[in-house]
Amino acid sequence: MNEPLTLIPRMSEKAYGLSQSLNTYVFDVPKTATKHTVARAVATQFDVTVENVNVINIGGKLKRTVRKGGRGSAPGKQNDTRKAYVTLKKGDSLPLFAAVEEEEKKSEKIAEAAEKAAKKQAKEKK
Numbered sequence: 001m002n003e004p005l006t007l008i009p010r011m012s013e014k015a016y017g018l019s020q021s022l023n024t025y026v027f028d029v030p031k032t033a034t035k036h037t038v039a040r041a042v043a044t045q046f047d048v049t050v051e052n053v054n055v056i057n058i059g060g061k062l063k064r065t066v067r068k069g070g071r072g073s074a075p076g077k078q079n080d081t082r083k084a085y086v087t088l089k090k091g092d093s094l095p096l097f098a099a100v101e102e103e104e105k106k107s108e109k110i111a112e113a114a115e116k117a118a119k120k121q122a123k124e125k126k
Helices: 013-021 035-046 095-125
Strands: 024-028 050-058 081-088
Touching: 013 024, 013 095, 024 035, 035 050, 035 081
Parallel strands: none
Antiparallel strands: 024 081, 050 081
């Protein structure tokens, strides 16, 4: 049980929205992980203060394949997963979505530059 816990951040739009609005980050964790072990792992790996951890089990979906001739084959199943929603203390953050935020800032700067150029052209035409 002294092994380090493997935390895999979920990179989705919903996870990004939660990180921006509620300071909550979503991780895929092993099925054996508890709230306490997740909290300790996040606190030690990222040097932040964890306020709350919620854990949810998600059952894998059943998948069906059809063979040639219309006969069904043995049903398959995706793996079960476990997610942890980790809420951090106000003021703490994780650098998981840093690339997304940098891209947003670049696009804002480009939009501002385009507006300035459009205004300048409009003044020159008058």
